[in-house]
Amino acid sequence: MSVLTACVAGNSYGIWDSVALPQAFIAKQFEVLAEDFNIRATKTGMLTDTATIETVVAAYQKYDLGPLVVDPVIITKHGNLLLEEQAYQTLRTKLLPLATVLTPNFYEAQKLAQMELKDAKAVKKAARKLQALGAKNIMIKGRHEADQDRVSDYVLLADGQDFWLEHDYYETTHFNGTGDTLSAAIVAQIALGQDIKTAITKAQAYTYRALTQEIAVGHKFGPINHWV
Numbered sequence: 001m002s003v004l005t006a007c008v009a010g011n012s013y014g015i016w017d018s019v020a021l022p023q024a025f026i027a028k029q030f031e032v033l034a035e036d037f038n039i040r041a042t043k044t045g046m047l048t049d050t051a052t053i054e055t056v057v058a059a060y061q062k063y064d065l066g067p068l069v070v071d072p073v074i075i076t077k078h079g080n081l082l083l084e085e086q087a088y089q090t091l092r093t094k095l096l097p098l099a100t101v102l103t104p105n106f107y108e109a110q111k112l113a114q115m116e117l118k119d120a121k122a123v124k125k126a127a128r129k130l131q132a133l134g135a136k137n138i139m140i141k142g143r144h145e146a147d148q149d150r151v152s153d154y155v156l157l158a159d160g161q162d163f164w165l166e167h168d169y170y171e172t173t174h175f176n177g178t179g180d181t182l183s184a185a186i187v188a189q190i191a192l193g194q195d196i197k198t199a200i201t202k203a204q205a206y207t208y209r210a211l212t213q214e215i216a217v218g219h220k221f222g223p224i225n226h227w228v
């Protein structure tokens with residue numbers, strides 16, 4: 001089930017327009033779903049602006065929506081800004097503290113931790129900074145550019161345990177949805193009752209399979225393969 005916060009006009013070339021939905025309508029969606037269903041886990045995606053983040057935070061404070069995975073969507077890999085510049089401080093101070101799992105990509109982690117991720121030591125430090133903001137478990141997704149052989153995602157768990165999930169860099173133009181898929185798969189695993197470490201590990205493996213077992217959809221940047 002979804003609570004829609006925004007609609008985008010997009011295709012495989014990119015996102016061409018977007019519109020935030022009215023706050024009262026977003027709040028109503030939370031209300032009617034929370035009344036009807038026993039919700040085991042939830043995730044956030046594109047949140048557009050400060051008002052939307054505040055509406056979502058208010059819903060999390062009002063209803064029991066289970067463990068929360070926050071995918072802090074700020075800018076897409078094609079350069080579309082999906083969160084207003086003024087809103088990211090609200091994301092940092094109001095939504096992050098509610099996160100059971102926070103899944104920033106390399107660039108989002110730099111922005112949220114307010115530091116450059118120049119090496120593995122810096123990645124670890126940034127994860128600790130994000131934990132200090134209140135998010136319990138952190139997964140900082142590694143940089144993946146054509147100059148790399150390997151991609152390394154870093155995980156820092158609530159109890160201080162940490163580990164790297166490493167895999168080969170995969171060259172493709174069918175990569176739309178990797179981050180969205182990863183956070184959705186983590187929340188699905190949590191809802192199934194898995195512990196956080198298992199949920200993250202299984203979700204990352206699923207996302208990698210979906211990336212590497214390609215389907216040919218779209219003319220430019222296609223989606224990954226959810227049928228794997």
Ligand SMILES: Nc1ncnc2c1ncn2[C@@H]1O[C@H](COP(=O)(O)OP(=O)(O)O)[C@@H](O)[C@H]1O
Nearest residue numbers: 105141142144151153168169170178179180182
């Ligand atoms: N080209 C790639 N090769 C290998 N792994 C990738 C590639 N692109 C994304 N991933 C993996 O997909 C997952 C989602 O990460 P990412 O694409 O960085 O998120 P986002 O979509 O939020 O930017 C991570 O586990 C990341 O390491």
Ligand SMILES: Cc1ncc(COP(=O)(O)OP(=O)(O)O)c(N)n1
Nearest residue numbers: 045046073076077176177178179180
């Ligand atoms: C509506 C919408 N569009 C795009 C994204 C995420 O885009 P991006 O950060 O490029 O990551 P992928 O998940 O496509 O790998 C979003 N969350 N919502």
